[in-house]
Amino acid sequence: xxxxxxxxSHQVTQMGQEVILRCVPISNHLYFYWYRQILGQKxxxxxxxxxxxxxxxxxxxxxxxxxxxxxxxxxxLKIRSTxxxxxxxxxxxxxxxxxxxxxxxxxxxxx
Amino acid sequence: GESxxxxxxxxxxxxGDNSIINCAYSxxxxxxxxxxxxxxxxxxxxxxxIRSNMDKRQGQRVTxxxxxxxxxxxxxxxxxxxxxxxxxxCAENPSYKLIFGSGTRLLVRP
Numbered sequence: 001x002x003x004x005x006x007x008x009s010h011q012v013t014q015m016g017q018e019v020i021l022r023c024v025p026i027s028n029h030l031y032f033y034w035y036r037q038i039l040g041q042k043x044x045x046x047x048x049x050x051x052x053x054x055x056x057x058x059x060x061x062x063x064x065x066x067x068x069x070x071x072x073x074x075x076x077l078k079i080r081s082t083x084x085x086x087x088x089x090x091x092x093x094x095x096x097x098x099x100x101x102x103x104x105x106x107x108x109x110x111x
Numbered sequence: 112g113e114s115x116x117x118x119x120x121x122x123x124x125x126x127g128d129n130s131i132i133n134c135a136y137s138x139x140x141x142x143x144x145x146x147x148x149x150x151x152x153x154x155x156x157x158x159x160x161i162r163s164n165m166d167k168r169q170g171q172r173v174t175x176x177x178x179x180x181x182x183x184x185x186x187x188x189x190x191x192x193x194x195x196x197x198x199x200x201c202a203e204n205p206s207y208k209l210i211f212g213s214g215t216r217l218l219v220r221p
Contacts, residue, residue: 004154031207033207033208033209035209040119041213042200042211042212042213042214043149043155043200043202043209043211044211045208045209045210045211048207048208050207055207056206056207056208058208091154091155093154098143098160098204099145099157099160100145100157100209101157102147102154102155102156103154104152104153104154105153105154
């Protein structure tokens, strides 16, 4: 069964460092998303991406965040200068129609 | 001890009983709703969806009910099994994003 894959599963970084979280969406999907989940809280929308551009973004997705689809298979989330409060699970999702399918997530720990 | 933020409502049911998980949504413009299941350490997993032109939709062992008048969703799980233990989120889809509710933790007692 096709699935969304994310790497790494756990990323530890120092405050102020740049991180790139990687995702391989389901191959025939056209819509891509990033969400985050702070420990014990609900899943929060960050950004949606379609046709090589951002469709919608939340207030969380400020200038420190960017997304890219560098090739035909990868979808990345970059955080330029990480802050302690960026520590969370980051989930990538993709959809072909309405249903969004999620990856297992990357746990980002900012020290 | 309990971590800050872990204040999920919890539903504890006996194995074999039916479970009903409730959710209120906020956006009257939402026309599509989804239930997701999240097991520990994993991403949300799609369970069932419903459009606003429907009141009820059934899947395998699960039923979703939608009451647009009071902006309320429920997920019914028949014959709850230990593998159903997880956090359940409802989500609304008003545009290019999902807006998740705060979740309910389902515990299944053997």
